[in-house]
Amino acid sequence: MAEPGHECVFTGLSAADGLAIGRIVIERTARHGPRRAGSPADEKEALNAAVARAAREIEALAAQADELGAGILEFQGALLEDEDLMAEVLGRVAEGAAAHVAWASVIDGEVAEYRAGDDEYFRARAEDLLDLKARVLRHLHGAAADAPEKEAKDGILLADDLTPSRFLELDWSTWGGAAIRGGSPTSHVAILARARGIPLVVGLHGQLDDRLGGKRAVLDARAGRLVIAPSPVTMAAASDRLESLAADRRAWQDLIGRPAITADGEPVQVLINVDDPSLLDGVSPAHCDGIGLTRTEFLFRDGRLPDEESQFAVYRRVVAWAAGRPVTIRTLDAGGDKPIPGITPHGESNPFLGERGVRLSLRRPDILTVQLRALARAAALGPLKVMVPMVTVPEEMIRVRDLLNDAVGALATAGVAHARPALGMMVEVPAAALAAEGFDVDFFSIGSNDLIQYLTASARDNPAVAPLADPRNPAVSEMICRVVGAARAKGIHVSLCGDMASNPALVPLLLDCGLRAMSVAPAQVGGVKLAIHRYRGSEEGAAGRDG
């Protein structure tokens, strides 16, 4: 992966923000040496012992995990209790196969079936099966004795991949963070890392080189960079940043429970982004002004189309969590960097420019209508707003509003409790941003992640062009200022829910554009409130706001 000895920088994608200084701990995907098989009776005993041990580990991990982690682990635990599956493995052992061969071949067969079948839910679960396969094989090969460490003082984990169960196994209070070659910012592991504030870089370029083990490193997860053998200058800069982050953390702890107000006394709404409602348990609603973006892709993640009741149950829970604060829930944004098997089209030459977001929803009004009905029902329980992603032209919002009207009308006719939610749009396509005045909507929320990628023609999932996708590009501010101006002219609410708002260093720029509402990652609320607290309107910014 590197020529050790002097500073070496590797780039990947930011999956969970944070900065760490530590020593590299390399974790190799287990490659087992030969295993000597015994008699069928010995092999049966070895298999049962390995499975029992894996089951105990999974149960213990699930007991400590949050809802998301527990869900992943419980699926694996249930597989170990699947009598048919185990009977097949034991049958092969009885016929003379070695335990590890029988186990691996049966699981591989299952994985192939899961992947080949029509049921997208099972196809998506194939990864969990492979995770489980590896755990049992580890025990069969007796690798547990020299299993990679669970704890490492300030260690930075460097690995080909990190499975969700391995992530949940590590004691992150002793690790600085992780950088992996595989993964994506939308994977289960990325969601788990974000929820815990563990710096994580995924999609790291290069090969693992054992000589890197034990080397000092700086993991700048915000920038998606891992610097190995950092120069004194890099180290000093990272130490300074860590110190100032620690000082900021102390400062914002006093502010986090209070409304955000600039140094000039202007109030600013700080809302949160919710990727997975199961993670809300760890967030205090008193620290924010509500939810500015709830991504609903998680509901469709395993390829199952959730029915109205199960969607309603989730939306109701989010509204209850917010306890009267506004909650914005976005309709399905499948496609682009968020493909959903069975829903997004296959074989598009460029999915970011294809049928994603509202384009897909309008092609599948059956899916959208179920979602709108569930949302309208939840709107009866609190101030819920519906937001539509990837809108390009006003006609799309007219069609969505028609479908919402139909859904509300049908609920009324059937006597089902509901309310008409406010209907707004993400402004994340430059054509919509430039012509924002022409949309008949109740609110705007600026999606800076997509707006920047489309404006700079730099794919958000390609580290090679990441420097071009620069939120400080003046064209980005220009566009944001325009949208804020259009919202003002129309008299509607505008916020920004892209990652820009979660970066305290960029908050002054957004405030200069006149934004007075931003929706941020829950872990960044304190830092963003501190940046707002320190902000004093610049004359230039004030001119922009007034102009």
Ligand code: PEP
């Ligand atoms: C955005 O594009 O800025 C946004 C918030 O939406 P997503 O990241 O889910 O595409």
Ligand code: MG
């Ligand atoms: Mg977007």
